[in-house]
Amino acid sequence: MMLPALRAVVPPVARLIWRPTVHGLDHVPGSGGVILASNHLSFVDSVVIPVVVPRTVVFLAKSDYFTGSGVKGALSRAWFEGLGMLPVDREDSKAALASLETALEVLGRGEAFGIYPEGTRSRDGRLYRGRTGVAHLALTAGVPVVPVGLIGTDRLQPVGARLPRLVKVTVAFGEPIRVGGEYDGVPLGRARRELTDRIMASIQGLTGQVEAGVYNDRPPDD
Secondary structure, three states: OOOHHHHHHHHHHHHHHHOOEEEOHHHOOOOOOEEEEEOOOOOOHHHHHHHHOOOOEEOEEEHHHHOOOHHHHHHHHHHHHHOOOEEEOOOOOOHHHHHHHHHHHHHHOOOEEEEOOOOOOOOOOOEOOOOOHHHHHHHHHOOOEEEEEEEOHHHHOOOOOOOOOOOOOEEEEOOOEOOOOOOOOOOHHHHHHHHHHHHHHHHHHHHOOOEOOOOOOOOOOO
């Protein structure tokens, strides 16, 4: 979880510098397991969301960020751990399954878990088709999904940029999508697909992005 010192200092300082426009924050429950499902435009998305949400939001991050050596490695590890991020080895063929199990553990503890249903960053600004892992988590854990729409983070830290820039960013939270009992009797595969599409439609309504209609494959260097 976010170290107390980081939690006390980083969010207010970041908000003061970036001055993000935030809509619908009251849609995020103050306690209990919840999934924050967002579009994905930039590496910095996983910083922006925790900065504006008044509770810790756990994201998964590449294990490389936690394994560096020396002072730089220690600082990187402390930063990502402090932000509530958990390491995942994306080169492991079993990483996707392990990620879902980790997410279910987080939700089972009554915490907030952040996920990008597109799977990886959009390089052209379009909204790609959602993968059904988000629906699997919601249906298995029985927790609500709060759609999140990010606007401007692709300019805040463009692909390849080392440091964030001072640009206008908007973070919009949609009404929670509750799944309790709604998909009873629906075949599991169909329920996951329908719920995922419902979540993505809500995200699109928040961002106004053009829908790509296809999945977004992760580039080798992402």
